[in-house]
Amino acid sequence: MTALVLDIVTTAAILFAVASGLLIILGVLKIVNFAHGGFLTIGGYSGLVVTQLGLNAWLAYPAAVVAGIVMGAVVERFVIRPLYDRPLDAILATWGLGIIIGQLITIVFGREIQFVQTPITGATSVFGETYSLYRLFLILAAAAVAGGIAALLNATRLGLEARAVIMNEPLARGLGINSGHVRFVTFCIGAGLASLAGALITPLSSVDPNMGVPWLVNAFMLVLVSSVSLASLAIAALTLGGAQVLVSTFISPVIGGLTIVVLAALLLRIRPAGFGHG
Amino acid sequence: MSPTVLDIADLSSGYGEAIVLRNVSLSIRPGEIFALLGKNGMGKSTLLKTVLGFLPAKRGRIKLFGEDVTALPTHLIARKAIAYTPQEQTLFQDLTVEDNLRLGLRDDRGFAEGLARVSEYFPIVGKRLSQKAGTLSGGEQKMLIVSRALLGSPRLMMIDEISEGLQPSMIQRLTEILLAERKRTGTAIFVVEQNVPFAFSMADRYAVLKIGEIADDGVAGDELAAARVQDQLRV
Numbered sequence: 089m090t091a092l093v094l095d096i097v098t099t100a101a102i103l104f105a106v107a108s109g110l111l112i113i114l115g116v117l118k119i120v121n122f123a124h125g126g127f128l129t130i131g132g133y134s135g136l137v138v139t140q141l142g143l144n145a146w147l148a149y150p151a152a153v154v155a156g157i158v159m160g161a162v163v164e165r166f167v168i169r170p171l172y173d174r175p176l177d178a179i180l181a182t183w184g185l186g187i188i189i190g191q192l193i194t195i196v197f198g199r200e201i202q203f204v205q206t207p208i209t210g211a212t213s214v215f216g217e218t219y220s221l222y223r224l225f226l227i228l229a230a231a232a233v234a235g236g237i238a239a240l241l242n243a244t245r246l247g248l249e250a251r252a253v254i255m256n257e258p259l260a261r262g263l264g265i266n267s268g269h270v271r272f273v274t275f276c277i278g279a280g281l282a283s284l285a286g287a288l289i290t291p292l293s294s295v296d297p298n299m300g301v302p303w304l305v306n307a308f309m310l311v312l313v314s315s316v317s318l319a320s321l322a323i324a325a326l327t328l329g330g331a332q333v334l335v336s337t338f339i340s341p342v343i344g345g346l347t348i349v350v351l352a353a354l355l356l357r358i359r360p361a362g363f364g365h366g
Numbered sequence: 367m368s369p370t371v372l373d374i375a376d377l378s379s380g381y382g383e384a385i386v387l388r389n390v391s392l393s394i395r396p397g398e399i400f401a402l403l404g405k406n407g408m409g410k411s412t413l414l415k416t417v418l419g420f421l422p423a424k425r426g427r428i429k430l431f432g433e434d435v436t437a438l439p440t441h442l443i444a445r446k447a448i449a450y451t452p453q454e455q456t457l458f459q460d461l462t463v464e465d466n467l468r469l470g471l472r473d474d475r476g477f478a479e480g481l482a483r484v485s486e487y488f489p490i491v492g493k494r495l496s497q498k499a500g501t502l503s504g505g506e507q508k509m510l511i512v513s514r515a516l517l518g519s520p521r522l523m524m525i526d527e528i529s530e531g532l533q534p535s536m537i538q539r540l541t542e543i544l545l546a547e548r549k550r551t552g553t554a555i556f557v558v559e560q561n562v563p564f565a566f567s568m569a570d571r572y573a574v575l576k577i578g579e580i581a582d583d584g585v586a587g588d589e590l591a592a593a594r595v596q597d598q599l600r601v
Binding site for chain 2: 252258
């Protein structure tokens with residue numbers, strides 16, 4: 089029972105970390121970044137590069153964040169920014185970009201599955217149950233991501249301006265806020281978060297050029313039911329992620345993989361605002 | 367000091383292919399209160415939106431403090447010591463009163479001093495800092511809008527139909543505050559209104575906009591002018 093609860097909490101933490109970057113980009117830029125899976129893959133391969141260079145495994149995380157931010161800056165400037173007035177085209181462009189990122193990674197690193205070193209190994213006893221230390225670390229990591237985003241949004245001028253742009257961009261511009269700058273910084277942060285999430289999840293599985301795709305689908309559904317709210321995203325990750333763990337454990341891992349998508353679709357059918365206030 | 371705060375010359379503007387403003391010219395001097403009057407749909411708000419860069423000028427030129435801003439993006443125009451209060455969607459409803467006020471400044475410097483000053487005008491604003499703006503009453507929201515505009519001691523205030531829906535006592539209070547602020551800082555005020563008595567109670571000069579063109583203008587102190595403008599707005 090303890091292991092099951094911990095599986096639910098750690099799965100929710102991973103899902104939250106993966107979806108948070110997508111959420112803030114949707115909130116500020118009003119576009120779904122389908123290149124999110126690509127940025128996540130970049131983070132995974134940042135961890136691989138750190139492993140191959142024989143560096144300290146903890147360096148995978150700052151390396152992933154830097155790689156994500158740099159890539160996000162380039163993409164925002166040259167792909168997203170010219171398409172702000174054409175949101176549908178921007179979404180399609182991010183979709184294509186995700187494919188391009190996957191192909192470029194294939195060219196550089198090959199198609200095969202590879203493994204990265206983990207900074208934390210071993211297990212510990214939690215209420216008498218032996219549990220992976222790394223999975224427990226992911227709970228702290230997700231909490232740190234949530235705390236960092238909340239602090240950025242609520243305790244900084246940039247966060248205040250970002251919230252203003254989310255709520256009413258014309259009014260924000262009328263008050264002198266450079267919404268273009270806010271979008272740029274937000275996209276960079278979102279890409280950095282996606283890449284960090286990629287580096288966080290790779291020690292649990294492996295890296296391959298398409299590793300971001302299944303995560304993108306689940307993150308997309310979680311964001312859809314979260315109404316651009318971090319708190320709602322946390323609830324969605326815990327609820328739907330928990331359901332995924334339960335279905336995978338007691339019914340079938342294959343069906344478990346579909347749980348978030350199916351439940352999110354049902355939830356949106358019943359309550360269009362999902363876990364948000366509407 | 368620049369001879370004019372706002373100088374609009376031969377301005378035409380509109381939405382897409384539709385022309386709403388035609389060859390409008392007007393200027394506002396430092397410390398002057400200028401009232402632009404007209405019925406709904408005559409182009410008053412369109413003029414303000416064009417000055418702020420929300421709408422592109424199809425023809426003509428706009429100068430602020432002597433600088434041509436016709437092609438500047440909105441946020442750069444707004445940073446030129448301008449306070450703009452649009453007619454609709456004027457507050458961030460889900461942000462607190464304090465956050466809404468902070469957004470009236472370019473950064474947080476001077477916030478405490480500014481807050482103390484606007485709280486003298488509107489004590490309720492200072493007492494409701496943690497309340498969400500959307501939960502304030504209509505009159506309180508107007509106080510917050512004006513407070514946000516005054517916070518940064520702008521050189522030009524552009525106020526779009528602020529009196530709409532306000533009680534006469536509140537309109538009177540608002541008039542006193544705007545006149546006091548003009549006296550304190552020397553700010554120019556560009557008031558867009560349908561409420562002729564309110565506009566004429568503080569304006570130095572006026573213009574009437576009719577189907578996108580200036581149909582009448584003059585000195586606001588003239589009582590005959592007030593009656594004439596009132597008639598024009600009734601027709």
